Amino acid sequence: MAVVSLTVNGKPVSQETEDRTLLVYFLRDQLGLTGTHIGCDTSQCGACVVHVNGRAVKSCTMFAAQAAGADVTTIEGLARDGKLHPVQEAFRENHGLQCGFCTPGMIMTAVDMIRRIPVLDRATIREELEGNICRCTGYHNIVSSIEDAAKRMQADAKGKAA
Amino acid sequence: MIPYSFSYRRAVSLEDAEALLAKSADAKLLAGGQTLIAAMKMRLAQPSELIDISDLKELAFIRASESVIVVGAAAKHFEVAASADVVRAIPALAELACSIGDPAVRHMGTLGGSLANNDPAADYPAAVLALNATVKTNRRSIHADAFFTGMFSTALEDGEIITEVSFPIPERAGYAKFPNPASRYAMAGVFVAKTGAGVRVAVTGAGACVFRAHEMEAALSKSFTPGALAGIEVDPGELNSDIHGSAEYRANLVSAMAGRAVTAALR
Missing domain, CATH: 1.10.150.120 ([2Fe-2S]-binding domain)
Known part of the structure; x- marks a missing residue:
């Protein structure tokens, strides 16, 4: 267990999580950001794609701990001021x-x-x-x-x- | 899927990574994780500790000189694909990097990770072997011919960390692969490189480990044309046979991809 601190959709987040927690579970289960989906869970389908420091990655194939200090954007963070991207x-x-x-x-x-x-x-x-x-x-x-x-x-x- | 429990450490320097690795008998390096994490999720791998070296700036570089391109072990596939130096000096290497996985995988996967894993269908081993590259580690330099020792195995010893790979710039080079229609992994991938010393041909995906096709090298050294490969096939006895294709089919694919790689090199 460790505290992982990062920025998600522009807001700072700090949460304790197991080292083996995958980023997608961290986002969905701990932060309640269920817009990011788990499809194949084997890095093939891309339903879990989020941006880490501005680049698309598969959040089912990255640990939350790897994202410590990073700037993460999920589908929930795309619309701005009620206006769709x-x-x-x-x-x-x-x-x-x-x-x-x-x-x-x-x-x-x-x-x-x-x-x-x-x-x-x-x-x-x-x-x-x-x-x-x-x-x-x-x-x-x-x-x-x-x-x-x-x-x-x-x-x-x-x-x-x- | 949830892996077995392990502890995660982010190395702050190469020395730090070495020390962390020395402390634990079954620690593993995390370079990009695009293969390792999948294996851990399937519970095929169970390291007690992961030492993350993907953020080490000292391993994430691409340097060019007149005769070589040196790529740091933590350089990501998309960085190699987009590097102006690589595109100019060894365009086939940039194209190869751009053909690995998909864009999201290329944003994470690294050269060092791919080589240390030595998947029989990985793309980078073909480039390293055909370009006669040198793999540098925290302890020594290893020639490509001595680096890949078998399926998922390399000359790397316990505690050894790849730091960079030095690719001599060839006169011409080309890479062609036939991807499995579903997995997109190479069923046969052939990298050809022509230098003043002759031609080297490396084959990935078709056998248990990347290998050189010596008969093709001899023919292409005499005449660097697709036609020079007529009638030359690698021995199917050495190739994989599975539900995706027989060894004979793969042998034919190797010849076809070799021809395409030469054509690409002549562009």
Whole structure:
């Protein structure tokens, strides 16, 4: 047992937890942030993707202790001031979810993807989604959502620059 | 899934990691954890202590000189894939790093972790062996030909920590793999590297451990073209045979991937 201190969705958090606690259980069971899902629990499906220091990682394959001192963002931390993140907005408008189970991981992966590759084509989006599985097989609209979100964010960035 | 209980320590320096490792008989280093944590969750591994070296800045670097690229053991796959130095000097190495796992795995996994684990289907061992790299540890330097000793085994001794890998810059290099459609691990991955000293060909995924294809090396040293590989197959007797493919099928895949790797190297 040790006290793990980190920042989650902008707020400082300090909690005692077992050294073997995986980050995903820490987030869900100890912090009550159940938006991050456990799908395969074997690092394949990507339902558990969160951002650690701004980078997408699988929270089922990382111990909470490894995140000590880090800045963690979960799906709950994306919307700001009651306004959805552009990627969330694009998933809603493009029907980018069916049952919704994979959606938090898809969205966190998409935000990271757009950060790294601002201009995206559909083939690249599909390659980048290698680590995220949608059991409804709803990939077509997920790809459309990410493509749309990337375009909006690109336009916003240009608007701000101008 | 919940692993057996263990205690977690974050090393603050290489010396600290060495001392922590020396103190406990069954402690393990945590370099990125993308294989180790999965194995611990399946309860296939039961270290009493995990010593986290993933944050050691002294192991997380990429340096370039005229003749070599030196990659720190804690450099993450995405850092190697995105390094301007690696992309310029050994683009095949950057492409290989970018083909490991998925983006989230590449944000955690490290070069040192991959090599120390020596998974039979890991990508990095093929690059290390074909590029005739040198693996440096806290105690010594180990040539690639002596490093990989068998399935999940290496020349590393107890308490030995990989610190960096030095890759000589080749004239040309290429990597091609045939991923298993489900797991995406290489069923056969071939790295070819051409230098003034000749050509080296390393095969991963197909056998119990990465190995060199000497007959292909001889043919490619005479003529560095995909055509030079015509009729050359590795011995299926040495290859894996499982539900994903027979040894004969894998032997054919090795030839096909070798051809593609040469084509990639000639681009």
